[in-house]
Amino acid sequence: MSTAAGPTVPSLSGVAARAGQQTPAADRPVKIDAQHLNFYYGDTRALEDISVRIRRNIVTAFIGPSGCGKSTFLRTLNRMNDIIPGTRVEGKVLIDDTDIYGPGVDVVALRRQAGMVFQKSNPFPKSVFDNVAYGLRINGMASNRSELAGRVEESLKQAALWDEVKDRLDDSALAMSGGQQQRLCIARALAVRPDILLMDEPASALDPIATQRIEELVYDLKKAYTIVIVTHNMQQAARVSDYTAFFWLGRLVEYDRTDKIFTNPSEKLTEDYVTGRFG
Amino acid sequence: MEQRVRHFQEELDALQARLLEMGGLAEERVRVAIQGLVQREPALIERVMRGDEPLNELHIEVDSRCFTLLALYQPMATDLRAIVAAVKINTDLERVGDLAVNIAEAARRYVTHAPVKKLIDIPQMGDIAQTMLRDALDSFVRRDTRLAQQVLNEDDRLDGLKTQVFRELLTYMLHDPTTVEPALDLILISRQLERIGDHATNIAEDVIFMVSALDVRHHPPAPISE
Numbered sequence: 001m002s003t004a005a006g007p008t009v010p011s012l013s014g015v016a017a018r019a020g021q022q023t024p025a026a027d028r029p030v031k032i033d034a035q036h037l038n039f040y041y042g043d044t045r046a047l048e049d050i051s052v053r054i055r056r057n058i059v060t061a062f063i064g065p066s067g068c069g070k071s072t073f074l075r076t077l078n079r080m081n082d083i084i085p086g087t088r089v090e091g092k093v094l095i096d097d098t099d100i101y102g103p104g105v106d107v108v109a110l111r112r113q114a115g116m117v118f119q120k121s122n123p124f125p126k127s128v129f130d131n132v133a134y135g136l137r138i139n140g141m142a143s144n145r146s147e148l149a150g151r152v153e154e155s156l157k158q159a160a161l162w163d164e165v166k167d168r169l170d171d172s173a174l175a176m177s178g179g180q181q182q183r184l185c186i187a188r189a190l191a192v193r194p195d196i197l198l199m200d201e202p203a204s205a206l207d208p209i210a211t212q213r214i215e216e217l218v219y220d221l222k223k224a225y226t227i228v229i230v231t232h233n234m235q236q237a238a239r240v241s242d243y244t245a246f247f248w249l250g251r252l253v254e255y256d257r258t259d260k261i262f263t264n265p266s267e268k269l270t271e272d273y274v275t276g277r278f279g
Numbered sequence: 280m281e282q283r284v285r286h287f288q289e290e291l292d293a294l295q296a297r298l299l300e301m302g303g304l305a306e307e308r309v310r311v312a313i314q315g316l317v318q319r320e321p322a323l324i325e326r327v328m329r330g331d332e333p334l335n336e337l338h339i340e341v342d343s344r345c346f347t348l349l350a351l352y353q354p355m356a357t358d359l360r361a362i363v364a365a366v367k368i369n370t371d372l373e374r375v376g377d378l379a380v381n382i383a384e385a386a387r388r389y390v391t392h393a394p395v396k397k398l399i400d401i402p403q404m405g406d407i408a409q410t411m412l413r414d415a416l417d418s419f420v421r422r423d424t425r426l427a428q429q430v431l432n433e434d435d436r437l438d439g440l441k442t443q444v445f446r447e448l449l450t451y452m453l454h455d456p457t458t459v460e461p462a463l464d465l466i467l468i469s470r471q472l473e474r475i476g477d478h479a480t481n482i483a484e485d486v487i488f489m490v491s492a493l494d495v496r497h498h499p500p501a502p503i504s505e
Contacts, residue, residue: 239287
């Protein structure tokens, strides 16, 4: 795809505005507002001037070829990149109008508010119950055993896992199937009552049935959460998301309603990517 | 995968509901047009001539839904056939709405003349066409190929009545040239009803393809079962 001069990335200033006019979700409050975000690994700029407004209670998918910056951008939304040495952020990310890179921000509280689910499920080597209860315990979010049990049950139900594990809450989480482990990680993220769920390729290591369950879950969870999902699987983005952002070489090329992106994208580059001409 | 993705199923159900709504509107328009003709009631005829908008809006909406479903879900097998069938049924139903308008236009002219004869075959054709339409859509909803086949069989009756109407009116026209104009309108109406039957037939063929992946178009008619 790339030529000597490189394809021209058109001005993006009008894209979000167009999207805003067309969407039925346009009247929802903005939950995450990234403004002119640049991100550097050492001297390398991995994200270039990203501005995007993500609205409440919808699913937004980030798509793009490997190395386009979609996971990096996702990780800037709860400052998960902070733990990587030599990284630097410029610009702002507002969540509920508060700049998460501003002074005095409690990063632990931020990550509780914006929970994350990773590509590879990573349950702790503990029981099912203790995995979900973990965040509640370390944050002192349950005052007694019955409240704790109630929250664990509620989270497992939200993650569509309760019926499968209710009789073996004391079994090791590591004995569960891959799909169950991933839903357990979602339950663990939900237990501390976040309002944003950041999912980084949550189904890429799962078989089609387990993938379908995760997709169903995403569909159900958006009623209560703002969800951002990174996926290299375009069909998955098409199926589960309301909005899609296409990244390429660290830039946000197009951000619009998912049906628009997959039926009539505004940018030639997006068209070439979704039709499989590159990437 | 045995169980379809639930929200895809919800979208398919919504699509089907819209098609049924269209079918109901189309059938109603045919019914009112024929009623206006038989009762020589200009208000009914006008209602058909001016009321095509809801059907046209649904036509666009259904196409848009199908387009989005194809793009976002990449349906396979039965699901793919269902959506392709929906696209075609949509076109058929919209055309039925247009044909109802054509009937109303001819009826409006016809009622300005003295009746050529008592209308018997044309109301019967109207009933058959409406039943075919209704059965075709029922067969779509119920995935019922037997009912769809019944619709295909009914089409012959409609064609036969059209020929009968033509022959009979020809004798009137030969006998009395002043009947030529109104009789031609009746012939036109019978022609529109026969075409409505053709659209119901198309829908039934699409249902058979959707359910069993059998393409029964352009084949000799199946024997009518006892």
